[in-house]
Amino acid sequence: MIRFEHVTKSYADGTTAVDDLSFEVAEGELVTLVGPSGCGKTTTMKMVNRLIEPTSGTIYLDGDDISAIDPVELRRRIGYVIQQVGLFPHKTILDNTATVPHLLGWPRKKARARAAELLDLVGLDPATYGDRYPDQLSGGQRQRVGVARALAADPPVLLMDEPFGAVDPVVREHLQNEFLRLQSTLHKTVLFVTHDIEEAVRLGDRIAVYGAGRIEQFDTPATVLGAPATPYAAEFVGADRGLKRLSVTPVETGDLEQPPIVHLDDEVRHAADRLSADGAPWAVVLDADDNLHGWVSAATLTGAAAAGDATATGKDAAAADGAPQGATVRAHARRMDAWLPLGAPLKQAFSTMLQYDAGWIAVLDGDRFLGVLTPARLHEALRRSTTADAANIARDEVSLHTVHDV
Numbered sequence: 001m002i003r004f005e006h007v008t009k010s011y012a013d014g015t016t017a018v019d020d021l022s023f024e025v026a027e028g029e030l031v032t033l034v035g036p037s038g039c040g041k042t043t044t045m046k047m048v049n050r051l052i053e054p055t056s057g058t059i060y061l062d063g064d065d066i067s068a069i070d071p072v073e074l075r076r077r078i079g080y081v082i083q084q085v086g087l088f089p090h091k092t093i094l095d096n097t098a099t100v101p102h103l104l105g106w107p108r109k110k111a112r113a114r115a116a117e118l119l120d121l122v123g124l125d126p127a128t129y130g131d132r133y134p135d136q137l138s139g140g141q142r143q144r145v146g147v148a149r150a151l152a153a154d155p156p157v158l159l160m161d162e163p164f165g166a167v168d169p170v171v172r173e174h175l176q177n178e179f180l181r182l183q184s185t186l187h188k189t190v191l192f193v194t195h196d197i198e199e200a201v202r203l204g205d206r207i208a209v210y211g212a213g214r215i216e217q218f219d220t221p222a223t224v225l226g227a228p229a230t231p232y233a234a235e236f237v238g239a240d241r242g243l244k245r246l247s248v249t250p251v252e253t254g255d256l257e258q259p260p261i262v263h264l265d266d267e268v269r270h271a272a273d274r275l276s277a278d279g280a281p282w283a284v285v286l287d288a289d290d291n292l293h294g295w296v297s298a299a300t301l302t303g304a305a306a307a308g309d310a311t312a313t314g315k316d317a318a319a320a321d322g323a324p325q326g327a328t329v330r331a332h333a334r335r336m337d338a339w340l341p342l343g344a345p346l347k348q349a350f351s352t353m354l355q356y357d358a359g360w361i362a363v364l365d366g367d368r369f370l371g372v373l374t375p376a377r378l379h380e381a382l383r384r385s386t387t388a389d390a391a392n393i394a395r396d397e398v399s400l401h402t403v404h405d406v
């Protein structure tokens with residue numbers, strides 16, 4: 001969708017802002033450009049909508065050489081969001097959002113209806129905020145208006161230059177999540193500039209790590225974090241890149257352990273026997289529909305089974321009706337609320353373990369129980385995924401050596 005071929009930008013004073021850049025952004029892909037201040041990210045972006053002209057090389061948009069497209073016509077195909085937002089202070093939020101449709105000559109009513117729809121889409125109720133002026137909004141709300149305005153004419157391409165840079169970290173994370181949600185339905189082709197590696201990793205399908213005027217590495221977040229291409233890239237992504245990888249590595253079925261399973265209505269004695277045959281200290285408990293209920297310990301079941309025997313020989317009254325209390329697993333099972341969906345990031349898995357102070361968490365596919373993730377398996381998954389991504393193989397094809405193998 002966007003293709004750079006040997007693009008260089010040098011200024012009259014001899015500064016080379018961008019040096020022989022070649023890369024491609026696929027349709028519907030979100031590519032983050034990340035790097036330190038002054039490395040040429042903004043220059044790269046502004047060449048796409050011709051706010052800056054390259055010194056040499058060619059940029060293609062959807063196969064067309066953009067130098068042959070009238071800049072005004074070009075910019076209609078490209079939404080642009082910047083950190084300072086650039087809202088017109090004397091225009092209402094609704095009119096600000098409708099700016100591009102107005103410029104395109106849409107009838108006023110249609111433009112305003114579209115603007116209201118977009119404000120709603122970015123989480124601002126048009127009835128509440130539409131008639132306000134920019135200085136009556138918070139910084140985060142203004143950023144949302146910036147995104148709504150860029151999307152108003154439904155351009156296939158979005159350029160975003162540090163769009164969430166001016167808000168505090170909490171609002172920023174909120175805006176990032178909202179933007180990811182939007183992008184998952186809109187599938188725009190997005191070039192997103194940031195100097196924040198966390199943001200780049202979080203948002204990007206792929207990341208371009210910039211050194212001075214050059215791309216040092218152009219790859220998925222997982223690969224950039226797991227196998228930095230150069231010492232510079234390694235330093236830029238940070239010594240804690242292993243931890244950052246937790247956010248971009250999903251839980252897979254092969255990462256899970258399979259503890260024994262018992263059902264709520266199983267007889268205690270049968271369940272206890274099964275666990276002791278397996279030598280397992282506990283079992284996962286499922287209900288009749290195979291949905292997760294919780295867990296039960298082998299010790300509890302064995303104790304209950306023994307108590308049941310004593311009751312039976314003691315001719316307890318409850319046993320007389322054939323349904324002694326505590327005869328099924330149901331009476332002894334504990335609820336387990338620590339679960340997460342397959343494909344969730346390992347970071348979420350770890351955080352859920354900590355939140356519930358749990359030694360394992362269940363992994364579900366919809367309602368279906370798939371297995372459990374333990375801290376050891378989580379660590380293994382992370383180690384395997386690093387090798388798997390670098391060698392381009394499946395995670396379960398990686399063999400690991402641990403201290404137990406020595």
Ligand SMILES: Nc1ncnc2c1ncn2[C@@H]1O[C@H](COP(=O)(O)OP(=O)(O)OP(=O)(O)O)[C@@H](O)[C@H]1O
Pocket residue numbers: 011012013015016017035036037038039040041042043044195
């Ligand atoms: N008009 C200009 N004349 C000379 N040099 C310029 C001009 N505009 C930008 N530069 C230089 O080009 C280089 C790249 O600038 P650019 O704005 O693309 O960096 P950036 O990576 O976006 O930085 P930041 O994160 O600080 O915005 C910088 O060294 C900058 O000083």
